Amino acid sequence: MIPSLLAETSSPRTERARVLVVDDESMIREMLADFLELEGYSVTTASDGMAALDATGARPYDLVLTDMKMPRLGGIALLDRLREQAPTTMVVMMTGFGTVETAIDAMKRGAHDYVLKPFKLDEVSHVVERALAKRRVEAENIRLRQSVSLYKVSEALNLSLSLDQVLDTVVTTTLSELGADFVAVWFCGSEGDFFERHRGVGSAPDGSAALEGVVDANTLGAALAAGRPVLVHGEESRPYFTPAMRDAASSFVAVPLTVKGKMLGFIAAVASAPSTRFEEGQRKLLSIIASRAAASIENARLYGDLQATFQQTIEGLASAIDKMDRYTAGHSVRVAEYAMLLARRLGLTEAEIALARHSALMHDIGKIGCALNLNKPGKLTSDEYEVFKQHPAHGRDILSPIKFLNPLIPGVHLHHERFDGRGYPLGLEGRGIPIIARIITVADTYDAMTSDRSYRRALPHAVAVAEVERCSGTQFDPEIAASFLEGLDAFRDELLANGAQVPA
Numbered sequence: 080m081i082p083s084l085l086a087e088t089s090s091p092r093t094e095r096a097r098v099l100v101v102d103d104e105s106m107i108r109e110m111l112a113d114f115l116e117l118e119g120y121s122v123t124t125a126s127d128g129m130a131a132l133d134a135t136g137a138r139p140y141d142l143v144l145t146d147m148k149m150p151r152l153g154g155i156a157l158l159d160r161l162r163e164q165a166p167t168t169m170v171v172m173m174t175g176f177g178t179v180e181t182a183i184d185a186m187k188r189g190a191h192d193y194v195l196k197p198f199k200l201d202e203v204s205h206v207v208e209r210a211l212a213k214r215r216v217e218a219e220n221i222r223l224r225q226s227v228s229l230y231k232v233s234e235a236l237n238l239s240l241s242l243d244q245v246l247d248t249v250v251t252t253t254l255s256e257l258g259a260d261f262v263a264v265w266f267c268g269s270e271g272d273f274f275e276r277h278r279g280v281g282s283a284p285d286g287s288a289a290l291e292g293v294v295d296a297n298t299l300g301a302a303l304a305a306g307r308p309v310l311v312h313g314e315e316s317r318p319y320f321t322p323a324m325r326d327a328a329s330s331f332v333a334v335p336l337t338v339k340g341k342m343l344g345f346i347a348a349v350a351s352a353p354s355t356r357f358e359e360g361q362r363k364l365l366s367i368i369a370s371r372a373a374a375s376i377e378n379a380r381l382y383g384d385l386q387a388t389f390q391q392t393i394e395g396l397a398s399a400i401d402k403m404d405r406y407t408a409g410h411s412v413r414v415a416e417y418a419m420l421l422a423r424r425l426g427l428t429e430a431e432i433a434l435a436r437h438s439a440l441m442h443d444i445g446k447i448g449c450a451l452n453l454n455k456p457g458k459l460t461s462d463e464y465e466v467f468k469q470h471p472a473h474g475r476d477i478l479s480p481i482k483f484l485n486p487l488i489p490g491v492h493l494h495h496e497r498f499d500g501r502g503y504p505l506g507l508e509g510r511g512i513p514i515i516a517r518i519i520t521v522a523d524t525y526d527a528m529t530s531d532r533s534y535r536r537a538l539p540h541a542v543a544v545a546e547v548e549r550c551s552g553t554q555f556d557p558e559i560a561a562s563f564l565e566g567l568d569a570f571r572d573e574l575l576a577n578g579a580q581v582p583a
């Protein structure tokens with residue numbers, strides 16, 4: 080667990096360090112208070128452990144200097160309570176010569192140091208200063224660690240446009256930074272309800288399986304939506320858990336995910352070990368993570384929507400192209416599938432595979448610009464063929480003004496180039512032809528051969544394969560043609576297994 084540094088209001092370096100002197104002997108108490116005030120500390124006194132707890136409950140202290148034997152609540156019991164209530168506060172014990180062992184025991188329980196009574200004042204000053212110096216170093220280290228991990232999480236969030244990746248970063252960071260056993264992100268549903276979108280389970284002492292169905296998301300979401308902070312422990316946390324989990328969880332913190340005043344959902348973290356208790360500082364840390372995360376989640380969602388719009392636009396256009404010619408129904412979709420198969424086999428990146436698919440879907444969009452009756456029976460006349468040969472250039476011209484479709488232009492414009500340089504429209508040669516175009520050429524030709532045309536029936540698969548082989552190195556890039564033929568059988572088996580049709 081990270082101590083609650085963000086909750087601190089005292090900074091020992093810039094303000095006077097706050098010291099609480101606890102002793103039931105008023106003379107010692109007052110003398111120490113006067114002396115430490117003179118040394119530059121801000122000092123408060125308490126007459127026993129109970130009074131000390133009242134004081135530390137009301138405001139944070141940097142150091143508590145406490146006697147061992149006191150009425151109501153002694154030094155050791157006070158130490159135990161302080162370790163829970165204020166783990167970053169330093170505790171120094173004061174004890175008589177006869178109880179050195181007790182002082183050592185106190186050190187084992189988390190006290191920082193001890194002074195033996197009767198003490199010299201400069202000795203007390205030395206021990207107090209040493210304890211506070213150690214605290215400053217610890218605080219600095221933790222601040223540094225927190226800022227480094229916040230920096231890392233911000234960086235990871237900024238880089239990612241994938242919603243799953245963003246949520247994964249958020250959940251993993253929260254698990255480790257808060258020392259939580261369970262962290263999950265919920266999103267607002269369409270009817271004011273909440274649904275769990277992503278979760279992470281840490282090393283819960285009672286096993287991760289016990290953390291299923293943990294949180295009553297609607298009660299929690301309603302509290303957060305109403306602006307109530309949720310940092311609760313034990314009894315207080317019960318309303319936020321599902322009935323099955325009410326006895327298992329001990330500490331609970333949740334913060335909303337808000338973008339431009341609108342709540343997208345929330346992040347909640349649960350600790351099930353009774354010794355783990357989230358502090359206000361951790362709630363603030365989680366709020367910082369949430370504010371970074373909310374913007375990234377919104378971005379990733381917008382990007383996802385944009386991608387979906389892009390897909391729908393392309394698929395809509397592809398089906399419009401195929402509808403222009405009754406002989407080419409489904410042609411663009413099949414060419415896209417072969418193109419993806421090839422792009423994968425050739426080891427292209429995921430982005431390039433997507434580009435191959437989209438370019439293949441659009442490859443014949445230029446037919447829209449050809450004033451031809453593509454449904455007429457028989458072959459095209461030589462004049463008509465000249466018009467038809469314009470379709471790659473028309474494709475380029477159609478896509479040029481549409482910026483988000485520009486990356487598809489090379490595949491669309493150059494899919495009738497030939498490896499030997501005898502294709503059109505530019506007569507490019509070999510690897511001078513963009514790879515996406517070389518891929519589409521193979522995919523397009525194979526599908527054209529294995530489909531019915533106005534002037535002939537579909538050729539059998541075996542004939543088309545022989546033709547691809549024959550034209551390898553002339554019409555086709557030999558490497559791509561070979562890869563296509565190697566991968567085709569397995570691909571056909573896959574299509575058949577999925578109930579699709581394949582060329583006979």
Ligand SMILES: [Fe+2]
Binds near residue numbers: 442443494
């Ligand atoms: Fe074409």
